[in-house]
Amino acid sequence: MIDGCGRTIDHLRLSLTDYCNLACRYCVPEDAPSPSQMIDTEFAFQVVRWLSRDHGIRNLRLTGGEPLLFPGLAPLIERFGTLESLHEISLTTNAQALAQHALALRAAGLSRVNVSLDTLDPQRFSYITRGGRIDRTLAGIEAAVEAGLTPVKINVVAQRGLNHDELPDIAYWGLSRGCVVRFLEVMPIGPLTHVADQHLVPAAEMLERLGRHFELSPIATRPGQPATDYAATAAGLRGVIGIIAPTTKPFCDRCRRLRLTSRGELVPCVHDRSSTCLAGAWDGQRLDVALADHLLADAIAAKPEVGPRNQLITMTALGG
Ligand code: SAM
Numbered sequence: 001m002i003d004g005c006g007r008t009i010d011h012l013r014l015s016l017t018d019y020c021n022l023a024c025r026y027c028v029p030e031d032a033p034s035p036s037q038m039i040d041t042e043f044a045f046q047v048v049r050w051l052s053r054d055h056g057i058r059n060l061r062l063t064g065g066e067p068l069l070f071p072g073l074a075p076l077i078e079r080f081g082t083l084e085s086l087h088e089i090s091l092t093t094n095a096q097a098l099a100q101h102a103l104a105l106r107a108a109g110l111s112r113v114n115v116s117l118d119t120l121d122p123q124r125f126s127y128i129t130r131g132g133r134i135d136r137t138l139a140g141i142e143a144a145v146e147a148g149l150t151p152v153k154i155n156v157v158a159q160r161g162l163n164h165d166e167l168p169d170i171a172y173w174g175l176s177r178g179c180v181v182r183f184l185e186v187m188p189i190g191p192l193t194h195v196a197d198q199h200l201v202p203a204a205e206m207l208e209r210l211g212r213h214f215e216l217s218p219i220a221t222r223p224g225q226p227a228t229d230y231a232a233t234a235a236g237l238r239g240v241i242g243i244i245a246p247t248t249k250p251f252c253d254r255c256r257r258l259r260l261t262s263r264g265e266l267v268p269c270v271h272d273r274s275s276t277c278l279a280g281a282w283d284g285q286r287l288d289v290a291l292a293d294h295l296l297a298d299a300i301a302a303k304p305e306v307g308p309r310n311q312l313i314t315m316t317a318l319g320g
Contacts (some may be wrong), residue, residue, distance in 0.1 A: 001055045001296075003268075003303045005253075011059045011224055012051055013259045014044060017071040018088065022094050022120075022129040026186050026195045027159060027315050035065070035260045035317065039262040041072055045079050046287040052085040054088035054289070054294065055257070059224075061114075062091040063319045065082065066102055072172065074108040080291030092155070092320060096132060097295060098140025113144050114153045119163045120173055128162055152179045153242075157186050158201035166260050167206060168213040175232065175295030182242035183210070189270070190314045196247065200306035203228075203245035210241060224256035231274055258299070259319045266299040268319055271307025275299075 001010040004207040018035040022027070051057040060080060067073065068091075073269070080089050091105070092114040105113075119125050126132035144152045154174040158164055167183060174181035184208045188196035210216065216230035227242030245251075252269075259267040264282065266276040268274055281292040311318070 001300060003256075003300050005303075005305045006254070007254055007255060008056070008223075009258050009300065009303075010056050011061065011257045012048065013061045013063055013257060013319045014048065014161055014173040015039070015064050015260065015262045015317070016044070016062055016067045016073070016076075017034070017065040017262050017316045018063060020066040020067055020094070020316050021069060021096055022066070022132045023118070024116075024157075025127075026159065026192060026199065026320070028130075029191045029314065032314065037262045038070060038307050039260075040266070040282075041076055042285070043264065043282050043287070044260075045076065047292075048080055048086070048178055050082055050085050050287055050289055050292060051258075051296075054293070056085075058085065058087045060086055060089045060094060062089070063266050065316050065319075066092055066094055066096070068093050068095075068097045073101070074104045077105060077108040093117070093140070094129070094132065095140030095144070097135040097136070099136070099143040099163045101141075102140070102143040102149060105146040106149055110149060112151060112153070113149045114155050115141050115144065117141070117156070117170065117174075118153045118157050118159065119166055121166070124163060125164075128159070141174075141177065141179065145179065148207075151240075152177075154179050154181045155184060156181065157184045158206055159186055160201050161199060164205075164209070166199045167209050171210060171214065171232065171241055172234070172237065175237050175241070178239070179244060180240045181231075183248040184244040187270075188309060189318075190311045192314065198260055200247060202248045203243045204248070206225050206243055214241065216241065224254065226251045226254070251306065252304075255303075258303075259317055261317060263317075266296065268299050268303035269307050270315075271309045271311050272302075272304050273310050273312050274302045277303070
């Protein structure tokens with residue numbers, strides 16, 4: 001699938017549910033109603049089958065909300081695993097419930113996980129996530145490594161005043177467990193742009209802070225990877241640290257993503273409010289592929305060259 005700007009679209013982010021058991025302050029507005037939309041399993045399977053078979057989607061990332069709260073997750077992954085055109089199935093999670101699911105997910109065919117972890121401090125963790133338990137997330141990461149859901153990538157949203165002083169410590173913690181550690185700039189998304197403005201730590205500053213503790217040399221990244229990766233070494237420790245700078249250095253020219261929300265909407269750009277509803281092509285049992293092809297063409301035609309930053313909904317609804 002090639003869009004009007006010549007970008008190959010081969011990554012799908014599939015939001016299984018907009019429900020999350022945490023409510024990170026940069027992700028979920030304080031007064032947001034608690035959503036609970038679960039995608040229809042058969043719809044999700046048929047859409048992924050169609051997109052991978054007919055339209056070149058190769059990488060599937062399961063997300064949400066919190067995808068581990070989706071009932072029947074392992075059997076659905078097993079079905080996705082039968083789709084020969086898919087090269088990789090990964091999942092983004094807060095890992096609160098990963099320790100108990102890691103082995104079953106690996107056995108079902110999940111390739112690897114990305115885990116969100118913004119701090120190593122239990123009080124800060126509870127504050128940032130509005131009530132999350134850090135011991136659960138740390139245990140989830142260890143279980144994922146043990147289960148072979150590797151490379152486990154730890155995603156850290158750097159936030160001034162909340163964790164900006166901890167970046168090297170988190171890198172040490174992750175690298176010493178064989179994880180890739182990626183630091184993200186907070187993005188102005190939907191109703192929470194003011195949070196990003198208030199807490200943004202620019203990538204250049206992250207690099208400078210990390211560079212005081214690690215020797216960092218840039219390494220080549222795969223097409224479609226938003227991160228700039230560095231081989232990192234320090235005191236006998238070696239690994240990969242990534243920096244993702246969607247706010248100060250947007251990577252729209254390299255964007256290969258399409259999103260499908262748990263409400264059945266195709267979203268071609270995270271920073272653009274336009275979406276195309278696939279519901280009309282679904283009769284409850286079967287995807288009308290001819291109609292879906294038309295709707296997909298509309299969605300891809302609407303993918304902007306540069307995200308206009310007019311998104312109205314949150315990352316939990318869009319699929320992060
Ligand atoms: N619940 C899962 C989790 O916590 O990883 C998956 C969904 S979450 C929306 C996916 C990713 O989006 C997380 O890594 C989170 O940190 C990131 N995210 C959400 N809002 C963001 C923002 N405003 N800026 C940067 N990253 C954000």
